[in-house]
Amino acid sequence: MRNKGEWSNWSGSVRAAVPLLQPHNEAELADIIVRHAAIRAVGAGHSFMPLCETKGALVNLAAMDGGIQLAPNRQSAMIPAGWSIARLTQALWDDGLALANQGDVNPQALAGALATGTHGTGLAFGSLSTMAQGFRLMAADGQIHSCSATENPSLFEAQRLSLGLLGIATHIEMAVVPAFHLAETIETRPFAEVVEAYAGWSAAHRHAEFWIFPYSDRAIVKRLSLCDPCEAPASSQDIGEGLFRFILNLCAAAPMMTPWLQRLMMASGISGARRGPAWRVFPSDRTVHFEEMEYEVPLENGMAALSALISWIRKHRLPVSFPFEYRTVAADDIWLSPMNRGPVAAISMHQYAKMQWRPLFREAEAILRDHGGRPHWAKRHNLSRADVDLYYPRAEDFRCVRRQMDPDGKFLNSHLQEIFA
Secondary structure (H helix, E strand, O other): OOOOOEEEOOOOOOOEEEOEEEEOOOEEEEEEEEHHOOOOOOOOOOOOOOOOOOOOOEEOOOOOOOOOOEEOOEEEEEEEEEEEHHHHHHHHHHEEOOOOOOOOOOOOOOHHEEEEEEOEEOOOOOOHHHEEEEEEEEEEEEEEOEEEEEOOOHHHHHHOOOOOOOOEEEEEEEEEOOOOEEEEEEEEEEEEHHHHHHHHHHOOEEEEEEEOOOOOOOEEEEEEEEEEEOOOOOOOOOOOHHHHHHHHHHHOOOOHHHHHHHHHHHOOOOOEEEEEHHHOOOOOOOOOEEEEEEEEEHHHHHHHHHHHHHHHHHHHHOOOOOOEEEEEEOOOOOOOOOOOOOOEEEEEEEOOOOOOHHHHHHHHHHHHOOOOEEEOOOOOOOOOHHHHHHOOOHHHHHHHHHHHHHOOOOOOHHHHHHOOO
16 A cells, blocks of 8 residues: 655654555565665654654555464463554453553554653553563565564664664564553642652552643642453543643633633642543543653652753743643663663653744753653654763664664664664
C-alpha cells in the first residue's frame, strides 16, 4: 500500500511530504528498505520530536501479517512490532494476559513506544523498554538479525531504546503477566498536601500520579490499585475534556486570562472513579492536541524541580495553559534510558497546540536540567551531541552498534545525524 499524501505527527508540528509505505510481510519490507537510500519507520505519530522526518520514505508496519506467539510458560510473547498497544493489549487480554504497566494513551505502535522509552507510572515499574526480551530486526541491507540478552547481546542492549536507528523491528518478544483489574480514583487535593503525601501514596498504591495547573494551588490526583474482576468501565476517559477544551480556547484567544481561568476551573474540584480490566483503565482518550516536553528528574529532586517551574511561570505571568503531569518511573540499565541512573520523577510540560510553546519549553528545559533532568526522547528537547555524551556514558557504544547495522546512515535523518552519526 502506498500513500502519497503528506504525513504529520499527532500534534501537527512535524510533517513529511514523502511516500508512506505499508508492507504486508518481511519480503516486502526488505524490498522497501533496499530500494530507498533514506527511510524511517512510523507508527501513530505520537512523538513530538522530528524522529520521523525523512527525505526518503516512511514505512508503517500496521498491515504486516502474523499474530501473537505465546511462550509455553505464558510469561512472554512474540508480538508484531507494528501493532498498536491498544491492539496488543486487547489480544493479550483475550488470552488471559496483560502488560504489567502502560502509559495513559494506547494508539502508539509497540516498536515506537520501546524505541523512545515510553512509560507509565509506578515506583515498581520501568518503561515499556524494560519489558523487551528479544527482537527480530531488519537491518539496512534487508537482512534479519535476532537479538536477546544471550544472542547478539550488544545489539540487544542498543535496540532496547534505539530511536529506530539500528533497523526496523518486525517482531518483539515482551514479558507478559496474568490479566488483572484496576480501580481508578481521581480527586482534587491542595497542592501543599500532595507535595507531602505523594511519596506515601506512591508506596501504597500500584500507580499514582497528579496534575497541577501552574496558577492553581490545587492538584488533581490519580491513583490505581488492584481490584476484583469486574466489567469494563463505561467511559474511555479518566477526566472529561469538554470544559477543558473551552477554557483552552479562551486562553488561546486571551492569554492574559490564563491564571484566572485555571483558578476558576479548579475551584469546584475534579473527581471521578473507574474500575475494569487493566488494559481498559490504563489509557484514556486524549483528543485535545498539544505540544509536550518531558524531563526525567532524579526522584529526590522531583518536587523541587516542579516547584521551581511553577514559581518561574507565576513570576513572569507566562501563559502556560496545560497542567504539569508528575509521575514516577523505576530505574533500569538501558544505555540510552533517562532512567539508567536511578528512579525518576517524570515531569511533563504541555502547551495547547494553538499557543506558543517553543520559548517556554526552552526556558523550562534549563530549569529541569539544573535539577539533574534528562529528556524523554520523543518529547521536545534541545539535546546536542555533547549533551548526549555527557548524560549517557554508553552513547558511543550505541553509535558503534548503529554504524555496524547501518554503515551508510539509511535510518538517520537531519535531527538524528547531528547526535548519532
